[in-house]
Amino acid sequence: MLPSLRSKIVLITSVILLLAIGANSFSNSLFFSSEYSNVLQSSVFVVGENLRSQLNRILKLGIRLEDITGFEEQCQETVESYDYIAHAMIVDTRGKILFHSDPSEEGRTLTDPKILDLLKTGEGGIQIITENGNEYYEVMIPVFGIHDERIGAVGMGLPVEYVSGKADGLRAQSIFIMLVSFGVATFSLIFFISLWVTRPLTKLTMAIEDMGKEGGLNRKVQIRSNDEIGKLASTFNRMTDDLKKSREKTEKYSDQMEDKVSTRTTELEKKVKEMNEARIATLNIMEDIGEANKELEDRQKQIENANRELKKLDKLKSEFMNIGAHELKTPLIPIVGYLDMMRDAKNLDESQKTQIETCLRNANRLQMLVNDILDMSKLEAGSMKFEMKKTDVLAMIKNSVVDIETEAKKQGIKVISKLPESLPKLVIDEYRITEVLANLLNNAIKYNKPNGTITVSAGHKEKKVIVRVQDTGIGISKSDMKKMFTKFFQADTSAKRKYGGTGLGLAICKSIIKHHGGDIWIESELGKGSAFIFTLPIKKQEGGNDEDTCG
Amino acid sequence: MTRILVVDDEPDTVDLVKSIMEGAGYKVETAYNGKECLAKVKKEKVDIVLLDIMMPDMSGWDVFGKIMKSKKKMKVAFISIIEVSPERKDALMKQGLKDYIMKPFTKDELLKRIKKMI
Numbered sequence: 088m089l090p091s092l093r094s095k096i097v098l099i100t101s102v103i104l105l106l107a108i109g110a111n112s113f114s115n116s117l118f119f120s121s122e123y124s125n126v127l128q129s130s131v132f133v134v135g136e137n138l139r140s141q142l143n144r145i146l147k148l149g150i151r152l153e154d155i156t157g158f159e160e161q162c163q164e165t166v167e168s169y170d171y172i173a174h175a176m177i178v179d180t181r182g183k184i185l186f187h188s189d190p191s192e193e194g195r196t197l198t199d200p201k202i203l204d205l206l207k208t209g210e211g212g213i214q215i216i217t218e219n220g221n222e223y224y225e226v227m228i229p230v231f232g233i234h235d236e237r238i239g240a241v242g243m244g245l246p247v248e249y250v251s252g253k254a255d256g257l258r259a260q261s262i263f264i265m266l267v268s269f270g271v272a273t274f275s276l277i278f279f280i281s282l283w284v285t286r287p288l289t290k291l292t293m294a295i296e297d298m299g300k301e302g303g304l305n306r307k308v309q310i311r312s313n314d315e316i317g318k319l320a321s322t323f324n325r326m327t328d329d330l331k332k333s334r335e336k337t338e339k340y341s342d343q344m345e346d347k348v349s350t351r352t353t354e355l356e357k358k359v360k361e362m363n364e365a366r367i368a369t370l371n372i373m374e375d376i377g378e379a380n381k382e383l384e385d386r387q388k389q390i391e392n393a394n395r396e397l398k399k400l401d402k403l404k405s406e407f408m409n410i411g412a413h414e415l416k417t418p419l420i421p422i423v424g425y426l427d428m429m430r431d432a433k434n435l436d437e438s439q440k441t442q443i444e445t446c447l448r449n450a451n452r453l454q455m456l457v458n459d460i461l462d463m464s465k466l467e468a469g470s471m472k473f474e475m476k477k478t479d480v481l482a483m484i485k486n487s488v489v490d491i492e493t494e495a496k497k498q499g500i501k502v503i504s505k506l507p508e509s510l511p512k513l514v515i516d517e518y519r520i521t522e523v524l525a526n527l528l529n530n531a532i533k534y535n536k537p538n539g540t541i542t543v544s545a546g547h548k549e550k551k552v553i554v555r556v557q558d559t560g561i562g563i564s565k566s567d568m569k570k571m572f573t574k575f576f577q578a579d580t581s582a583k584r585k586y587g588g589t590g591l592g593l594a595i596c597k598s599i600i601k602h603h604g605g606d607i608w609i610e611s612e613l614g615k616g617s618a619f620i621f622t623l624p625i626k627k628q629e630g631g632n633d634e635d636t637c638g
Numbered sequence: 639m640t641r642i643l644v645v646d647d648e649p650d651t652v653d654l655v656k657s658i659m660e661g662a663g664y665k666v667e668t669a670y671n672g673k674e675c676l677a678k679v680k681k682e683k684v685d686i687v688l689l690d691i692m693m694p695d696m697s698g699w700d701v702f703g704k705i706m707k708s709k710k711k712m713k714v715a716f717i718s719i720i721e722v723s724p725e726r727k728d729a730l731m732k733q734g735l736k737d738y739i740m741k742p743f744t745k746d747e748l749l750k751r752i753k754k755m756i
């Protein structure tokens with residue numbers, strides 16, 4: 088389990104506190120111990136000064152330093168009065184000890200060069216020296232005679248150990264204070280967190296847990312404070328109120344509903360009972376028929392269900408097809424569009440021009456392919472929408488011929504129309520049949536010979552209209568003829584490269600014609616040309632006029 | 639100068655139409671969805687709106703309906719991948735549509751149709 092919120096906050100805050108207090112007391116102890124040693128050293132100077140003025144008073148009486156006796160008493164007194172002074176002495180200019188707090192030292196000459204240097208300066212000062220294995224801050228204050236000549240010095244010893252011991256004590260004290268304040272801070276932290284955060288939160292959590300229990304919604308969280316938790320609690324209270332209200336509302340509503348349903352049910356039951364009685368009476372007579380009926384009903388239901396399923400699937404499929412079509416066609420639009428624009432650019436050289444033309448031709452081909460594939464899959468899936476309506480087929484054929492005339496002329500191909508005066512009106516999808524005609528006519532141009540001709544003819548027989556597109560082109564072999572209407576079939580690959588196209592055109596044509604209930608076939612001789620013929624049935628329309636022709 | 643608002647959810651297509659139009663000297667505004675289009679129609683002075691149909695938030699049909707309702711004096715043409723029957727086209731024209739341009743289009747064709755609309 089993870090530690091509680093309280094212990095997390097306490098942990099983080101105590102670490103911060105500990106660091107802050109620790110750093111503070113550490114720097115304090117450093118500062119204090121050095122300060123303390125400074126203070127001690129200067130007080131040693133003061134004491135030394137005092138001793139020197141005592142000596143000066145004697146010297147002023149005209150007594151020479153060598154002639155003074157018993158001054159070690161003053162030295163001893165000084166050492167006794169100040170516990171941080173280890174020894175006090177009077178030396179002459181050469182370092183010979185004249186008076187010493189320890190009389191046994193008298194007569195000895197100081198040898199430490201640092202001290203001897205101090206004596207020479209005449210200004211006095213402080214030096215650390217080692218004597219009998221003990222370290223001292225040795226303070227030297229010069230003593231002057233009545234003619235202001237340097238005659239010696241007052242020396243005072245302050246044990247280094249004393250100073251550092253005091254500093255250690257100080258440090259220990261500050262660590263102690265630090266620990267105590269840390270403890271107090273931590274405890275108050277724990278106390279206040281639990282008072283302000285954890286306890287209200289626990290209350291809130293308990294209230295939330297209670298909510299699911301019986302009557303839990305009536306409970307209120309009692310937290311009155313202006314902080315976030317207080318706000319949370321009041322929001323929570325408001326929420327439980329709302330919840331309670333909405334629960335009451337739904338309960339009331341469902342009670343009403345229940346009432347309504349039960350009255351309806353009794354009514355229904357009554358009716359059913361009545362009906363059942365009537366039916367039993369009938370059933371008694373026609374039991375067999377009833378059973379048969381029931382079975383029929385079941386069947387019908389099954390069929391209805393299956394139908395619904397199918398419709399759903401169909402809808403899904405056509406949706407998919409629509410989206411797919413859009414997605415496939417969209418990216419090609421800017422490609423073809425920009426290529427179309429680039430082609431008009433002025434500063435292109437010949438090879439760039441051909442490159443752009445090639446790109447454009449291929450992008451166009453891809454566009455055609457996408458269109459054809461989509462049409463094909465729509466046709467195969469049966470999701471192609473045909474808009475069947477009465478159409479003037481003759482006008483339609485004429486328009487289709489006009490549409491390809493310029494392209495034919497460009498290729499040096501003559502188009503001949505052998506069309507009748509009139510043709511019956513047909514119920515067809517004009518757009519799609521025009522598409523069929525356009526593909527047949529385009530093929531007749533593409534696969535024709537130079538200076539060839541195309542003959543378009545039409546007529547009607549009994550119950551169908553026949554349309555024929557004849558060319559004088561390369562023709563089609565017997566074996567190819569059968570495969571002609573299969574998807575992606577192209578007679579030979581060199582032709583494919585030459586003419587472009589997808590090989591889907593005829594497959595689409597066949598599918599469209601089949602959908603109209605017509606037929607499509609080829610008559611051809613290799614090398615002499617081919618004819619594509621399709622028929623469309625003339626359907627008798629209810630109330631319609633069979634003689635409904637036009638021209 | 640004629641101002642044209644091009645509306646399409648395909649930024650590349652918008653750019654294409656824009657550069658074709660600008661190349662021909664028209665002033666072009668763009669919008670990438672129905673809402674944006676309606677906002678621009680309201681704020682700016684637009685003479686022609688070229689409207690895509692299949693757009694995710696609001697279809698071109700809806701946008702067209704709203705523009706027509708607003709009674710603003712601007713010409714709206716669809717520019718779409720979707721093929722519609724001639725009847726549908728007639729019905730739309732009766733509602734105020736000025737043209738129905740199929741995608742893909744060539745530059746020349748597009749410019750010709752715009753000129754005709756003006």
Ligand SMILES: Nc1ncnc2c1ncn2[C@@H]1O[C@H](COP(=O)(O)OP(=O)(O)OP(=O)(O)O)[C@@H](O)[C@H]1O
Nearest residue numbers: 530531534562576577578588589590591592593617
């Ligand atoms: N009039 C014709 N004379 C000779 N061969 C033909 C003729 N029409 C079609 N073909 C052959 O039949 C093949 C299939 O024709 P289809 O119309 O299906 O495709 P396509 O013309 O290659 O491409 P697209 O899908 O663009 O029409 C052609 O590649 C060609 O080899």
Ligand SMILES: [Mg+2]
Nearest residue numbers: 526530588592
């Ligand atoms: Mg073809």
